[in-house]
Amino acid sequence: MSPELYLSYSSAFLIGLLGSTHCLGMCGGISASLSMALPVGKGFRVRQTLMLLAFNGGRIASYAVIAALIALLSTSAVNQWSELGTALRSLAGLLLVLMGLSMAQWWQGIRYIEKVGAPVWKRLSPLTRRLLPVNHTGQALALGALWGWLPCGLIYSTLGWAALQPTVASAALTMVFFGLGTLPSMLATGYAAGWVSNLRGNPAFRRITGTLLIIFGLWSLPWAALLPNFH
Template identity: 45%
Template sequence: MPTSLTLTTAIILGLLGSAHCLGMCGGIAASIAMTQSRRYYLVAYNVGRIFSYALAGFLVGSLGFMIKDPVTGLILRTGAGLLLIAMGLYIGQWWKGLTRIEKLGQGLWSIIRPAASKLLPVQTLSQALLLGFFWGWLPCGLIYSTLIWSASAQHPLESAVLMFTFGLGTLPAMLATGLLANEIKQLLQRQWIHTVAGIVIIAFGIYTIPWTGLTH
């Protein structure tokens, strides 16, 4: 199973990437929790969303396991590191090139989106859960970066656990935006938040690239 350091990295990536998550999913989360009685729906939505991340991790981990060899591992770790650096630059608002990578998932999303749209407005817990599961497949550079990083484990269960842990990292901000939408949005729009998060994610990306023995 993943080491504690790796799990810590996964949850920190989720926490630091929350500003990006709010831009992608915050509107849906806020609309689900508009009233006190619907706050359980927000929890169900996020459970479905995190489950979709874990499932995606399991799938990419299975691919990595089927072609498990040292060279593949090096390629995956290098790709993951470069994508994390790109994500850090994106979150830090220094470079927007990562949005091009998000377009790669538009084909899958065009298939999923009609089914997700039919669940709105959310009226039941099961609808919220399913909507979260669908919305977890929304094209997102942060998710793609973390997926490739998790795939470097080259084991389906390990990759699934890493993505699940990453999802837990995004949970505080996603739950808060449904309850304190304006306050959280204003906080995460501050430039110093983006700068610190961007720098730390870039550092994770540099650490991930296997160019020294420190990354083994």
């Protein structure tokens, strides 16, 4: 693996890990409901684990599909217009800054960006209701695959990184690593919904994670290209 790809994958994982409290607000409720719908008894933990893994596996797979679709357009476009790569990286960095401001509850401007995906979600959301209540892992997998299309500023931020990758496969893998970064919090929601909810609502925790995302976003901006006359 080249150093550039390693940095992209690790960055995507870190974005998912830092921003996963935002994911709890978007996907945590449905993840927790999967556990609560299961009958308590022998084998409950095994069934719970399989259900949560299926849902999140479907969710992460949908991220990879979205990234692949975007990369089909962006990779060839970046090869033709090198300036587009700088623009995409700038956009990804700025979206991370907006996401950090939102998580820290300083400004909610990211919500305007999230409206971009609203038309797609309007068509998909009725399908999710047909899968409820979830009774087996196949339903959980399908529900996760649909839920991954829910408009989310954090996903859009990371898709900016994915669009910069040299191949469609590496773009999809970037979003897989992002999804893996969100996985610990999402699984924790299923196992301990109350504790995770309290953590998400903690103002100090939100400010810390928000600040880290802002720093990461600023660091990822292509300053040399944005300030060509800076010496």
